[in-house]
Amino acid sequence: MSEIADRGQKTAFQVRKAFQNSPSIEWSGSAGAVYPAVRRLVAAGLLDAVAQDDKRATKHLFLTPRGRAALKAWSRDCLRSVSVGIDPFRLRSGIWLNSGDLRDESFIARLRAALEERLAAEIEDQKSEDAVEAIRIELNIRLLRMRIEWLDEAIEAAAP
Structure with missing residues (x-):
């Protein structure tokens, strides 16, 4: 969701490319990981996917108000923010x-x-x-x- 809200990625393809280009090799930029995740976020009401008028059936992604609230809550989770995570x-x-x-x-x-x-x-x-x-x-x-x-x-x- 941060890729969409903060980095300006508008499509699932752009989100996928961002994950593929990440220095974190633990992230998967595969189509089999990203596209189902985007579909789950849409189904959960965290993202809207607005169809574009093009031959590729492109959908632009936007955070819903619920998605913005979830992203903000996630980003402000101080305990997890200071965790060393997987290192x-x-x-x-x-x-x-x-x-x-x-x-x-x-x-x-x-x-x-x-x-x-x-x-x-x-x-x-x-x-x-x-x-x-x-x-x-x-x-x-x-x-x-x-x-x-x-x-x-x-x-x-x-x-x-």
Whole structure:
């Protein structure tokens, strides 16, 4: 719903493309995930789908008043807002420490390269995104930089 309300996506196809372009690989931008989700939101009265007069049977999506209220309530859920959520890096970091992976030069090189590649991509993306996405990207840039700093400190601590 945020893609529609805050990012100006007007069609299910545009929402799907936004999910496909997300840096979060946990999001699915597949047609089998997005289109049924949009249909469920319409059926629940959270979105309206207004048919356009074109050959593709395009429908423009709009949040209903109920949808706006639900989005606002979701965004203001402070307990969930401060949750660390699903964080693959955080979940794996203890395993890396306990298993000796942080003394494996090959693994460290791959992990550092992945972090630096993601950081470079985020910095590049920040140049062209809208104001809402720019904030999300800035927070991700800061997180990636902290992860690189943590990795350097953990490697040093793990050294024999």
